[in-house]
Amino acid sequence: MKRFLISKKIPLLLLTLSLSYLSSSVIAQEIVENTPWGKENFTYPVIGKKEFIITSFGAESKKGVNNQAAIQKTIDKCHSDGGGIVVIPEGEWETSYLTLKSNVNLHLKKGAVLSFLDDIELYKKPTFTRWEGIECLNYHPLIYAKDEHDVAITGEGKIVGNGRNWWKFKRTQIKTLEKLYAQVLDNVPPEQRNCFSYGTDSYLRPSLIQFLNSKNVWVEGIEIGSGPMWTVHLVYCENVIAQNLKVITQGVNNDGIIPDASKKVLIDNCFFSTGDDCIVIKSGLNEDGWRVGKPSERIVIKNCNTDKGHGGVVIGSEMSGGVENIYAYDCNFSNTQRGLRIKSMKGRGGYVKNLWMENIKMDNMQNEGIKINMKYGSSSIMPRGDETPIFSNFNFKDITSSNSRTCINIIGLDNQRIEGMSFKNIKMHAGTGINISNATNCKFDNIEIEVENSEPLILSNCEKMDFDTIKLKSESVTMVRLSGNNSDIVIKNSDKEDYQVPVSEEKPSNIQIK
Numbered sequence: 001m002k003r004f005l006i007s008k009k010i011p012l013l014l015l016t017l018s019l020s021y022l023s024s025s026v027i028a029q030e031i032v033e034n035t036p037w038g039k040e041n042f043t044y045p046v047i048g049k050k051e052f053i054i055t056s057f058g059a060e061s062k063k064g065v066n067n068q069a070a071i072q073k074t075i076d077k078c079h080s081d082g083g084g085i086v087v088i089p090e091g092e093w094e095t096s097y098l099t100l101k102s103n104v105n106l107h108l109k110k111g112a113v114l115s116f117l118d119d120i121e122l123y124k125k126p127t128f129t130r131w132e133g134i135e136c137l138n139y140h141p142l143i144y145a146k147d148e149h150d151v152a153i154t155g156e157g158k159i160v161g162n163g164r165n166w167w168k169f170k171r172t173q174i175k176t177l178e179k180l181y182a183q184v185l186d187n188v189p190p191e192q193r194n195c196f197s198y199g200t201d202s203y204l205r206p207s208l209i210q211f212l213n214s215k216n217v218w219v220e221g222i223e224i225g226s227g228p229m230w231t232v233h234l235v236y237c238e239n240v241i242a243q244n245l246k247v248i249t250q251g252v253n254n255d256g257i258i259p260d261a262s263k264k265v266l267i268d269n270c271f272f273s274t275g276d277d278c279i280v281i282k283s284g285l286n287e288d289g290w291r292v293g294k295p296s297e298r299i300v301i302k303n304c305n306t307d308k309g310h311g312g313v314v315i316g317s318e319m320s321g322g323v324e325n326i327y328a329y330d331c332n333f334s335n336t337q338r339g340l341r342i343k344s345m346k347g348r349g350g351y352v353k354n355l356w357m358e359n360i361k362m363d364n365m366q367n368e369g370i371k372i373n374m375k376y377g378s379s380s381i382m383p384r385g386d387e388t389p390i391f392s393n394f395n396f397k398d399i400t401s402s403n404s405r406t407c408i409n410i411i412g413l414d415n416q417r418i419e420g421m422s423f424k425n426i427k428m429h430a431g432t433g434i435n436i437s438n439a440t441n442c443k444f445d446n447i448e449i450e451v452e453n454s455e456p457l458i459l460s461n462c463e464k465m466d467f468d469t470i471k472l473k474s475e476s477v478t479m480v481r482l483s484g485n486n487s488d489i490v491i492k493n494s495d496k497e498d499y500q501v502p503v504s505e506e507k508p509s510n511i512q513i514k
Contacts, residue, residue: 123140338367400427
């Protein structure tokens with residue numbers, strides 16, 4: 001096989017030859033990424049080259065024709081014959097839910113539109129899923145694969161979710177979720193948590209595409225439009241490659257790509273304009289997240305661009321199973337509410353650690369360029385306990401942001417400080433600057449913050465904060481403001497005349513300006 005070795009530091013391809021065959025002798029490829037925790041090998045699925053065209057199984061490109069039976073028959077035949085490519089030809093093909101199988105590539109030709117019917121009753125098949133971090137039986141996702149391997153969706157066509165008919169249940173779904181969460185607290189097994197048993201108003205909207213407990217997943221090239229809820233949802237998956245996608249959504253909770261308790265995920269060269277977060281990493285909600293105990297880990301995000309969304313790369317707030325070893329680089333996030341965001345709250349438990357965000361450009365953030373928040377206040381269902389999350393070892397390097405409301409906002413808990421953050425080569429312009437509360441053991445190196453008419457740096461209840469070569473620009477008289485109880489604050493290699501630091505008489509702060 002041809003093996004492609006691609007790394008950030010080695011732009012040329014290193015080619016080696018060997019042989020790998022399955023079914024009709026497909027060529028396998030490999031991408032190797034150099035990450036801060038070591039090399040990660042992402043392998044494309046092994047899928048046969050034999051083609052199975054849906055028109056050969058009765059599919060018709062006609063308005064009002066539900067092609068589910070014909071397309072599913074094509075998928076099943078392809079799988080039973082050892083695998084291959086299920087071809088969606090040019091034209092618009094209406095269908096209801098589809099179930100993918102191992103060794104099958106659902107391939108949309110240029111000009112092909114796979115359009116999902118918006119009749120909610122067509123999807124009312126109790127299907128094992130994870131809904132906002134809780135396992136249950138719910139509506140069948142529009143495209144679904146469970147316990148499969150070597151599976152793909154590729155091509156140059158479009159998938160249209162037609163989700164608008166589902167969005168009106170955003171408010172009423174809370175009743176269903178409260179009943180579901182009560183079963184979690186009562187230790188009801190997941191397979192007995194059937195959302196359809198809660199009443200006729202049970203509407204937990206399904207994901208558009210969901211791969212669950214599957215290995216060697218590849219999604220490439222297609223354009224994906226608004227579905228009922230989350231767009232590409234990766235649950236308990238391993239070795240995923242998402243490349244060259246265009247995700248354009250408008251609906252409520254129409255997040256783009258969602259790795260959920262998955263590992264070894266590569267998201268490369270994708271464009272997002274979404275009704276919620278563009279890329280968001282999750283790992284389970286509260287007690288059910290702890291029970292499952294699967295973190296999201298070893299995720300690489302690169303060369304991605306945005307034009308609209310709530311956040312460029314987001315972690316949480318459902319992160320109770322843990323999140324670690326995340327590397328995002330060479331991305332351009334514009335016109336989103338926030339660029340980089342990590343969010344959780346008391347009661348979530350779990351941890352987020354070992355993050356590296358490098359060479360990120362941000363422009364026109366409606367709110368913060370970077371926000372790290374352990375007091376996130378929005379959740380479909382609020383936690384019942386007091387378990388605190390742990391945030392540690394966050395690394396931000398070579399990041400620029402312009403024309404935003406706020407540069408950086410960091411909020412820890414009173415009894416659980418955020419620990420071990422590093423910011424290096426940061427240049428930001430915004431209405432307000434850096435605001436940090438409840439953090440410890442953090443380093444800021446080569447920082448330039450320009451704000452309009454407020455203090456560029458505000459610290460509250462922080463300790464062991466080291467600022468080296470920091471430039472603060474503002475019309476404000478005061479450059480640094482302290483509140484609460486701060487200690488071991490060091491600002492060095494900066495112009496002392498720019499710093500006027502008020503110190504509370506009740507709680508004097510230990511600050512050095514060198």
